[in-house]
Amino acid sequence: HRQVSRKSMDWRTMPQSAHSRNTVNPVRKIADACQVTPNPNKRLLKLHLGDPSVGGMLPPSPVAVQAMHEAVDSHAFDGYGPAVGDLAARQAVVDRYSVPSASFTADDVILASGCSHALQMAIEAIAGPGDSILVPHPGFPLYSTLCRPHGIVDRAYHITMTDGVRIDLNYLESLIDETTKAIIVNNPGNPTGAVFTKEHLQEILRVAHKHRLVIIADEIYGDLVYNGAEFHPIATLSPKVPVLTCDGIAKRWMVPGWRLGWVIVHDRYKVLSQIKLGMVALSQKIVGPCALVQGALPKILKDTPEEYFVYTRNVIQENANAIAEVLEVVPGLTAIKPQGAMYMMIGVDKATYGDDVGFCQALIREESVFCLPGQAFSAPGYFRIVLTSNLAEMREAAERIRDYCLRHIGECRSEDSSDEG
Amino acid sequence: HRQVSRKSMDWRTMPQSAHSRNTVNPVRKIADACQVTPNPNKRLLKLHLGDPSVGGMLPPSPVAVQAMHEAVDSHAFDGYGPAVGDLAARQAVVDRYSVPSASFTADDVILASGCSHALQMAIEAIAGPGDSILVPHPGFPLYSTLCRPHGIVDRAYHITMTDGVRIDLNYLESLIDETTKAIIVNNPGNPTGAVFTKEHLQEILRVAHKHRLVIIADEIYGDLVYNGAEFHPIATLSPKVPVLTCDGIAKRWMVPGWRLGWVIVHDRYKVLSQIKLGMVALSQKIVGPCALVQGALPKILKDTPEEYFVYTRNVIQENANAIAEVLEVVPGLTAIKPQGAMYMMIGVDKATYGDDVGFCQALIREESVFCLPGQAFSAPGYFRIVLTSNLAEMREAAERIRDYCLRHIGECRSEDSSDEG
Ligand SMILES: Cc1ncc(COP(=O)(O)O)c(C=O)c1O
Ligand SMILES: Cc1ncc(COP(=O)(O)O)c(C=O)c1O
DSSP states (O other), X not given: OOOOOOTTSOOOOOOOOHHHXXXXXXXXXXXXXXXXXXXXXXXXXXXXXXXXXSSSSSOOOHHHHHHHHHHHHHOSSSSOOOTTOOHHHHHHHHHHHOBTTBOOOGGGEEEESHHHHHHHHHHHHHOOTTOEEEEEESOOTHHHHHHGGGTOEEXXXXXXXXXXXXXXXXXXHHHOOTTEEEEEEESSOTTTOOOOOHHHHHHHHHHHHHTTOEEEEEOTTTTOBOTTOOOOOGGGSSSOOOEEEEEESTTTSOOGGGOOEEEEEEOGGGOOHHHHHHHHHHHTTTTXXXXXXXXXXXXXXXXXXXXXXXXXXXXXXXXXXXXXXXXHTSTTEEEEOOOBTTEEEXXXXXXXXXXXXXXXHHHHHHHOEEOEEGGGGTOTTEEEEEOOSOHHHHHHHHHHHHHHHHHHTTHHHHHHGGGOO | OOOOOOTTSOOOOOOOOHHHHTOOOHHHHHHHHTOOOOOTTSOOEEOOOOOTTSSSSSOOOHHHHHHHXXXXXXXXXXXXXXXXXXXXXXXXXXHHHOBTTBOOOGGGEEEESHHHHHHHHHHHHHOOTTOEEEEEESSOTHHHHHHGGGTOEEEEEEEEOSSXXXXXXXXXXXXXXXXXXXXXXXXXOTTTOOOOOHHHHHHHHHHHHHTTOEEEEEOTTTTOBOTTOOOOOGGGSSSOOOEEEEEESTTTSOOGGGOOEEEEEEOXXXXXXXXXXXXXXXXXXXXXXXXXXXXXXXXXXXXXOHHHHHHHHHHHHHHHHHHHHHHHTSTTEEEEOOOBTTEEEEEEOHHHHOOHHHHHHHHHHXXXXXXXXXXXXXXXXXXEEEOOSOHHHHHHHHHHHHHHHHHHTTHHHHHHGGGOO
C-alpha cells in the first residue's frame, strides 16, 4: 500500500458515504415544512402519526402484555437466538398464516426488527445497483428509502384514487423491463386506506406471472378491514407467483415500538432458494430482533382473542364514517372512504384551497389540527387523516377542518388560477 | 421504458444480489466444520458461544428484569419512538459515560439494535466502495462481514499474541493510504481477552492523529477487566481524535438477546457532522431498537449495583486462572492469560497437535468439549475458550483438553513435519 503523510493537513469534515447520503426519508422534509405554530387557543388534535398506540383508544391486548412479562421472567430469551429468529416464534407464524393455498414451514420464515426491516432484507436480497423495483404511488415512502442507497431504481406505478382505488395495471406493465426484479404490493394500503378486491389482486398476479416477477407483499395491515371489505393474502390467490410476504405485530397487535416483523418466503417454482439464502445472510448483520419479543410471539399470535380485532375494526370504521359524514358537505373536499388500514385520504381541490402542503400548514396554524400532506406519500392534492383517536376527537377534527374550509373557500381561486392547467 | 415479453421464459432461479451474496460470516463455515459427533460417553461441555447467558452463572441483574417489567407495564413504550432512540435512554448513556475528558450530549448518541447494528451504522456512514477500514486480526469477524457487501476493503492489521498482546503499529501504519477511512479498535478484545494499556492506546491514537483517521472503538466489553488490568475508554485519552464508540448491554449486563446498543459520536475538531447525519439517516431504515428495552435502559444503567460487575469479573478471572493452571503443564499448548472480556486464547503447536480446526474437531469427538478454532477469528494456531461457565465445568473442560493432549502428543510430528516452514 502506498503511504501518504497527512501530517500537514488539518482535520477536515469527513464526508459521509454515498450510501448514507442517499438514505432519505421523504416524509421528513414535508414533516419539517409542517412545523408551524398551532393556534394557541385550540387544543392540539394530532392525526398525522401512523402510530395506533398514540390515541389511547387502541392499547395492546392484555395477552400481549402478559406474554412479555412471561418472556422476561422465563430467562429463556436473555441470550442470542438464531439470527433468522427463534424456531418457536417462526413456527407460530406458520401456525397462524400457513393455509393450503399458501402453505409454508418455519424454514420459510425470517424474523425481523419490524416490518421495515423485513422489507429491507427482501429488497436488499433481491436487487442491486441498476435493478428496478416497482413501488406504489401513493404509497409508503420507506420502499424508496430502502431502494435508493443501493442504486436500486424505485419505479413508481400509479394507484388511481377515484372510481374505486386500484392500480393502473396498463401503466404498471409499461414500467417493466429487463432490469425489473419485483413489484411491491401494499394491501390494505397506507396511505390510501384501500383494500384490493380478489379480482384486482388476481389481475396483479397475472401481470407478475406474465413477466415472471416476484411480488413483495406488504401486508402489515393484514385483515384490518371494514366497511364490507375482505382481505385476501396475495400469496393465497392465483395465478401463483413467488411472493415474499412482509408483516409484523405493529399494526394489528398495536405495538409498533416492540419492533417485531417477519418475511414469509412463498417459494413457487423453486426460484427463491438464493433469495432466501441472501436474507438469511443479511439477518446476521444485526442478529435478529429483540429475543424477548420473539419469546412472547407464540402467545401473542395464538391467544389474542378475536374480539380484540373486531374492536379495532369497529373503532376505525366508526371514525372513518364519522369524518366522511362531516366532510361530505364541504365543497372542494373529496373524502375517499377507506376500507382498511387506519388511514383516510381526502382530496383537496387546489383551485379552491391551494396545494396540500399549504392546506395542512394552515390547518395547524388556524385549527391546531395536524394531518400529513399527500406529498409525503406521493399523493399531491390529498391529505391523510389517521383514524385511531376517539370518536369525539375525530369528529371535532373533522368539524374544524370543515370550518376552516368554509371560511377560506375560494380564496385561492383568483391568485392561483393562472397556474392551473 | 423498453418492454420485454418474458412469456416464453420459464421461471428461473432468481440470483441473489451481490450485496447479500457478499454478506458472509466467516465463523459459520468454521462452525460447520466443527459439526462432528461428540463422544457419547462424555457430557457435552460447550465453551464456544460468546453468550454469557448460556452457562447459568451470569444471569441478568434483578434490576434489569424489574426495569423491563416496568417498561412493559408503563405502556409508554408500545409506540414508535425517534429512530435514533428515546431521549431519556440516550440521556442515560450520557449520564453513565460522559466524562470531562470525553464529554458528549444526548444529541451525540444513536441507539442501535445491539452493538452489531451500532457498528453497522458507523461503518456504513463512514465508508463506501473502494474505501478501506483497518480491522484487527485476531478479531471479531463481524467487522469484515459488515464491510465487504459495500465494497469496503477490510484491511487487516496484526495483534501480536506473544510477549504482551498488542497491535503491531508499524505494520498498521504501513496499511494506511488515501483510501483509509477508519481504524477499528476493539478493547477489551474478542477473542484475545487482552486489555490494552493506557500507553498502548496512546500510541494507537498518535498513529490515528498523524493520519487524521477516525477510530471506531468497539468497547462492548468495557470495564469487564480483571487480573490487575485497567480499562481506559479510548476517547478519554490523548492525543484527541474523532471517535465513534460502539457499545451496548449485551456483555456486561448479560442480555445479548435484548438487542440494545449505541454509538457515541465524539466529534473532535468538528469533523463528524456529516457522519452523524449519515447515521441518523441510516437509523430510519429499521426505526430504532425495541422501545421496551429503551424504556428499561435508564434504570439498567443507573441502578445496577457495582457488586454485580464485581461478581462477573471474579467469575471470569477465577475461570481463566483455573484453566491456565491446568493447561500450563501441557507441552505444546500456550495459554495466553486474559485480562478482559470473557475469552481465553490457547496456542496449539501445529507440529505437536496439528492445526486448530482439526484440534477442535478432535476435542469434540473424543472429549465432548466444544471450543472455536482460532481460524474463526483470523487466529490460526489458537483456539478460543469462553469463560462464562461454572468453575467445576471449566476445570473439567481443561482437564479433558489436557488429557486429550497428553494422549496424542507428538502424533502429528512425523506426518506434518514436511509441511512446516
Ligand atoms: C405500509 C407499511 N409497511 C410497513 C410499515 C412499518 O412497519 P414496522 O413498524 O413493523 O416496521 C408501515 C408503518 O407505518 C406501513 O405503513
Ligand atoms: C467484539 C464484539 N463486538 C460486538 C459484539 C456484538 O454485540 P451485540 O450482541 O450487542 O450486537 C460482540 C459479540 O460477540 C463482540 O464480541
